Each structure stands twice: as structure tokens, then as C-alpha cells.
Amino acid sequence: xxxxxxxxxxxxxxxxxxxxxxxxxxxxxxxxxxxxxxxxxxxxxxxxxxxxxxxxxxxxxxxxxxxxxxxxxxxxxxxxxxxxxxxxxxxxxxxxxxxxxxxxxxxxxxxxxxxxxxxxxxxxxxxxxxxxxxxxxxxxxxxxxxxxxxxxxxxxxxxxxxxxxxxxxxxxxxxxxxxxxxxxxxxxxxxxxxxxxxxxxxxxxxxxxxxxxxxxxxxxxxxxxxxxxxxxx
Amino acid sequence: xxxxxxxxxxxxxxxxxxxxxxxxxxxxxxxxxxxxxxxxxxxxxxxxxxxxxxxxxxxxxxxxxxxxxxxxxxxxxxxxxxxxxxxxxxxxxxxxxxxxxxxxxxxxxxxxxxxxxxxxxxxxxxxxxxxxxxxxxxxxxxxxxxxxxxxxxxxxxxxxxxxxxxxxxxxxxxxxxxxxxxxxxxxxxxxxxxxxxxxxxxxxxxxxxxxxxxxxxxxxxxxxxxxxxxxxxxxxxxxxxxxxxxxxxxxxxxxxxxxxxxxxxxxxxxxxx
Numbered sequence: 001x002x003x004x005x006x007x008x009x010x011x012x013x014x015x016x017x018x019x020x021x022x023x024x025x026x027x028x029x030x031x032x033x034x035x036x037x038x039x040x041x042x043x044x045x046x047x048x049x050x051x052x053x054x055x056x057x058x059x060x061x062x063x064x065x066x067x068x069x070x071x072x073x074x075x076x077x078x079x080x081x082x083x084x085x086x087x088x089x090x091x092x093x094x095x096x097x098x099x100x101x102x103x104x105x106x107x108x109x110x111x112x113x114x115x116x117x118x119x120x121x122x123x124x125x126x127x128x129x130x131x132x133x134x135x136x137x138x139x140x141x142x143x144x145x146x147x148x149x150x151x152x153x154x155x156x157x158x159x160x161x162x163x164x165x166x167x168x169x170x171x172x173x174x175x176x177x178x179x180x181x182x183x184x185x186x187x188x189x190x191x192x193x194x195x196x197x198x199x200x201x202x203x204x205x206x207x208x209x210x211x212x213x214x215x216x217x218x219x220x221x222x223x224x225x226x227x228x229x230x231x232x233x
Numbered sequence: 234x235x236x237x238x239x240x241x242x243x244x245x246x247x248x249x250x251x252x253x254x255x256x257x258x259x260x261x262x263x264x265x266x267x268x269x270x271x272x273x274x275x276x277x278x279x280x281x282x283x284x285x286x287x288x289x290x291x292x293x294x295x296x297x298x299x300x301x302x303x304x305x306x307x308x309x310x311x312x313x314x315x316x317x318x319x320x321x322x323x324x325x326x327x328x329x330x331x332x333x334x335x336x337x338x339x340x341x342x343x344x345x346x347x348x349x350x351x352x353x354x355x356x357x358x359x360x361x362x363x364x365x366x367x368x369x370x371x372x373x374x375x376x377x378x379x380x381x382x383x384x385x386x387x388x389x390x391x392x393x394x395x396x397x398x399x400x401x402x403x404x405x406x407x408x409x410x411x412x413x414x415x416x417x418x419x420x421x422x423x424x425x426x427x428x429x430x431x432x433x434x435x436x437x438x439x440x441x442x443x444x445x446x447x448x449x450x451x452x453x454x455x456x457x458x459x460x461x462x463x464x465x466x467x468x469x470x471x472x473x474x475x476x477x478x479x480x481x482x483x484x485x486x487x488x489x490x491x492x493x494x495x496x497x498x499x500x501x502x503x504x505x506x
Contacts, residue, residue, distance in 0.1 A: 054325055054505055071234075074328040085322035087315075089248070101237050102327045 003066070005030050005149050005180045006051070010060035013046050013204075020046040022204040023060070028180045028197075030148065035191050035212070035223075036184040038201035039231050044184040045082055047201070048153045051182075052079040064149055075104070078147035082154040082184075084134050088127030092120050092137070099141050111144035114170065132163050139167055143174035150181040156190055164190050189224040198223060200230070234329045238337035242312065246345050249308050250301070254352045257297040261356035264290045298353050305349040309342035313403050314420070317410040321505045331500035335403065335492075342399045343392070386477045393484035400491035401427070407498040413506035 006028035013021040021043045028034055036044050049055040051062050053069030064073040086095055092115060099106045115122075118136055126134060139155055152171065156164045164187070172194055175181050182199075185191055198215060200207040207230065208215065212223055219226050267287035316324055316334060324334060405427060409420025446454075464475075 049505075052326055054322065054503060056501055056503075071328045071330055074326060077326075079322075079326045081322035081326075083319055083322065085319050087245070087320055087323070089245070094244075098241060101241075102234075102329075 002029055004028060005065060006182075007063040008047075008051075008060070009063070011047070011050065011057050011062060012059040013043075013050060013055065014058045019204050021050070021057075024201075024204070024206050025060075026199060026206060026209045028149075028182065030180050031177050032196045033175075033181045033194055034183070034197045034199055035188070035195040036182050036199050036201070037186065037188055037223075037227060038207075039186060042201040043204040044201055045153055046204075048079070048151045048182070048184055051149075051151055052077060052081075076148040078103075078142050078145040078150045080139060080142040080150075080152045080155055082157060084131070084138065086126050086134065086138055086141075088125070090126055091122065092124050092126065093122035095126065095137075095141065096122075099144070103145050105146040107144050107146060110174070111141060114140035114144060114174075132159050135159060136163065136166065136170075139170055143170055146176060146179075148179050150175055150179060152181065152183045154184055156185050156187050168194060188227045192223045195223070200227070202230070234327075235333050235337060238327075238329055238333055239340060242337045242341040243344070245312065246305075246308055246341055250305055250345055250349065253297060253300050253304055254349070257294065257301055257352060257356050258359075260290060260294040260297055261359045264294050265359045294356070298356070301349040301353055302346075305342075305345045309338070309345060309399065310402050310406075312342075313338050314406050314416075317406060317499070317503075318416070318506060321503070325503065325505070331503070332496050335496060335499060339396065339399055339403070343395055346395060347392075382474075386481075389481060390484065393481065393488060397484065397488045397491060400488055400495060404491050404495045404498075407495045410498075410506075411502070411504055413504055416506065 004027040008024050008026050011021055011024040012019070024043075024047065036047065038044050046055065050057055051064065051069060053074060062069055065076050067073050069077075090098075096108065096111055096115070099111070100108050115137065118133060118140065120129075120133070120137065126137070129137065135155075136159075139152075142150065142152070150171075155167050155171070159167065168190065171181065171183070183191055183195075192212070195212045197210065198212050199209045215226060216222060219229075221229060264287065267283060267290055271283045271287050313335075315321075316338065325331070402424070405423040406416075406420045408423045408427075409416050409418075412419040
């Protein structure tokens with residue numbers, strides 16, 4: 001039987017008195033493209049930060065490849081934060097070299113091709129790029145790894161529709177069948193066509209974790225319609 | 234992994250500091266040349282021009298010397314501040330333990346500060362003439378073999394003080410990062426509050442120590458006095474090394490506490506904005 005690449009067991013996270021995640025449990029298997037959906041403040045970013053080892057859970061556990069987040073899981077997890085984290089003073093080739101130095105699974109050729117597609121000069125400083133280009137570059141670096149788990153936090157946030165298309169195609173073209181991809185977003189319509197599964201969070205709890213086709217069949221709605229229906233104010 | 238982190242840290246810091254070091258060295262060389270020209274052409278026409286140029290270069294050199302130290306300090310503190318900011322999303326995703334990030338930053342901070350001092354001393358050596366015996370003599374005396382012990386002790390104290398200074402600021406930044414919306418303000422407030430608290434603790438310890446010693450029975454005080462006197466008579470000069478070692482241990486202990494608390498905060502309580 002196939003082993004889950006990702007397991008969350010009774011995962012909770014509290015910030016003071018505020019509960020961001022409440023007893024969340026689910027599994028993700030290799031080869032699946034999972035949409036982590038939910039409105040703002042539903043716990044998506046917290047879940048991904050816990051998975052990337054940037055936060056410690058208040059209760060429960062996360063296992064990636066059978067291990068709790070740490071140095072070992074970071075070697076097999078490729079994480080794209082929801083903000084620009086690349087040092088603006090560095091040049092394109094410096095950052096590429098940094099990724100190549102730290103990640104054994106980093107594919108330099110793939111990265112060079114993707115960055116060439118973006119028409120980036122290797123000597124260009126990151127700080128001189130537009131916000132959209134910075135985000136695309138960050139995504140290219142994240143997807144240039146042959147990781148076993150990709151955690152993409154709001155890769156479509158704040159970019160124009162043309163850039164969204166580029167980003168989604170980049171994700172689809174660059175992940176392997178053995179890897180699982182978790183994409184957090186609230187732009188459901190944009191990602192619906194590419195998802196295998198959806199994990200919907202509501203107020204820190206798992207509202208649904210289903211195959212997208214199953215959910216469409218049962219609800220008689222598209223994922224986007226279902227999302228709007230559930231979260232209608 | 235540590236070597237790689239250190240490499241990128243040194244590149245990032247060097248990118249800013251090396252041009253300043255080079256500038257300081259070039260200006261020092263120019264000051265040395267104009268000083269010698271000024272001395273050689275002392276009695277000739279045109280001396281005021283050379284003297285003016287020499288003065289201008291001296292002021293510029295002084296600015297670069299100050300910048301070497303100030304920038305080294307500011308850049309290194311800023312690097313740690315950024316680690317707990319948005320860059321932390323990249324850095325803490327690398328397959329390295331939090332203590333390795335901290336160690337790389339600390340090593341680079343101390344190394345670049347020492348390097349700045351060495352550059353400044355080297356540059357000063359360029360334009361200090363033989364007549365400046367008030368500078369050269371104390372250095373010669375300090376490096377003489379008979380004073381080597383005290384020199385090593387002073388160097389160790391300075392290194393531990395420098396490490397402590399950086400670790401104290403790291404700790405303030407780590408505590409300040411608990412308030413992601415007001416990180417800078419929280420770090421500055423922590424700096425003053427912790428400093429005040431440490432002073433209060435020190436004063437209380439001194440008072441308590443004084444009270445304890447004051448209330449010791451006369452016999453016990455006499456025994457301590459006798460022991461110390463005996464020690465200084467039987468093995469002359471043995472009190473200095475013992476006292477020095479105790480002081481060094483206290484510094485190491487203080488640095489160790491600062492390291493442990495900061496490491497705990499960035500590994501168990503990391504709270505990126």
C-alpha cells in the first residue's frame with residue numbers, strides 16, 4: 001500500500017487565545033495535487049508554516065515522509081511562502097547558486113531555463129524586479145527542485161490573470177508524479193481544473209477533504225460554486 | 234551546512250564592508266604620502282596646499298575608520314533582524330538547524346568586527362611615524378613576553394564582551410519578534426528593559442553578597458583572609474590567574490545563557506511576521 005507523504009494528526013495551533021487550527025487530521029499521498037482552500041483567516045498559511053517547520057504546533061503532529069518537520073523534512077519539502085522572501089540585495093545567479101548549494105534536489109538546468117523564459121538577466125538584482133517578476137522567480141526556484149512535497153502558499157495572490165496562467169502552467173509542468181503538491185488559495189476558479197483533491201478549511205477545522213470529482217458529483221456544483229455556497233456571508 | 238551558511242553570511246556582509254575597508258586603506262595610504270610630502274616640503278612654497286589636502290584626507294580617513302566599525306556592527310545586527318523577518322521564510326526553509334543560522338551569524342559578526350579593527354590598526358600603522366612613540370610604545374610593552382599573559386587575558390575578555398554584546402542584541406531581537414507587527418519597537422524596548430533588569434539583578438546580588446559577608450562570623454572572615462594571604466605567599470602571583478579564570482568563566486556563563494535563551498526562542502518559539 002502506498003505510504004502517505006504527509007500526515008497531520010490532531011494538529012492544533014493557537015496564537016494566544018486565538019485558535020488558528022483546531023484538531024486537524026488528514027493525509028496526502030504522492031502524485032496528488034491538493035487545493036488547500038478556505039477564506040482569509042481559515043488557517044491555510046498556519047497549516048503550511050507548521051508543515052514547513054516555521055512554526056511549532058500547540059498540539060498534535062505533522063509527519064512528512066514519516067518524520068516531524070526539521071532539517072530532514074526540509075530536504076524533501078519545497079516551500080513557497082505567501083510573501084517575497086528572497087534577499088533583495090542578491091542577484092539572480094546568487095540566489096540560484098544558493099538554492100543549488102543547499103538543496104541536493106535542485107535542478108540548475110531547469111531553473112536556468114525557467115528564468116530565461118522570464119527574460120531575467122543573471123546579474124540583475126532582485127530588488128530591481130517588479131513584484132510580479134519577483135514572485136514568478138520565487139516560484140521558479142521552488143519548482144526547480146525535485147522535492148517529494150511542494151507547499152505553495154498563495155502562489156496566485158496579487159498577480160494579474162496572465163501571470164496566474166504562467167504560474168499554474170509552471171506548477172503543472174514541473175512537479176513529478178511521485179510528488180504531492182499542496183496549493184493554498186482562495187482563487188478557486190483558477191485552480192479548479194488542475195486539482196485532484198481539495199482540503200477545505202473553515203475557522204481552523206477541516207470542512208471537507210475529498211477528491212474534486214467526487215465533490216462535484218455529490219454536490220452537483222463546480223468546486224468554485226461549492227466554495228461560494230459554503231462561505232456565502 | 235554550517236560552512237555554506239557561513240559562506241553566504243560572509244559574502245553578504247563582505248559586499249558592504251570590503252569597499253569600506255578598501256576605502257580606508259587607500260585613504261590611509263594617501264594620508265601617509267601627503268604627510269611625508271608635507272614634512273619634506275616644509276620650507277618650500279606651496280606647503281599650505283599640501284597641508285590642506287592632508288587635513289582633508291585625514292578627516293575623510295577618520296570618517297572611513299568610524300564607518301568601518303559602525304557599519305560592521307549595524308550590518309551584522311541588521312542581518313539577524315532580517316533573519317527573523319521576511320527573509321526568515323527563505324532561510325528557515327533551508328535544511329539547517331536554527332542554531333546553525335545563529336552560529337553562522339555570530340561567527341560572521343565577530344569575524345567582521347575583528348577584521349574591521351585589524352584593518353584600522355593596519356591603516357594606522359601606515360601613517361604613524363617613528364616619532365609617534367606614544368602609540369608604538371604601549372603596544373610594544375603590551376606585546377612583551379612578560380606581559381603576554383595579561384595581554385591574552387585582555388584579548389579573551391574583549392572577545393567574550395563582543396560575543397556577549399552581539400548575543401544580547403540577538404536576544405532582544407528574538408524577544409521583539411514575538412510581536413511581529415511592532416518588531417523594531419519591541420526589540421528596542423526589550424533592549425532597555427532587559428538592560429535595566431540586568432542592572433537591578435546585579436545590584437541586588439551585590440547588596441545580598443555584602444550583607445552575607447557582613448554577617449559572617451569573624452572566625453570565617455579571618456580564615457578566608459588567611460587562606461588568601463597564604464596563597465599569595467606560597468605561590469606568588471597565583472591570585473591573578475585564579476581571579477582571571479573566574480572572571481573569564483563568568484563571562485562565558487553570561488554568553489552561554491544569552492545563547493541558550495536566544496536559541497530556544499528561534500527554534501521553539503519562532504514567529505515570523
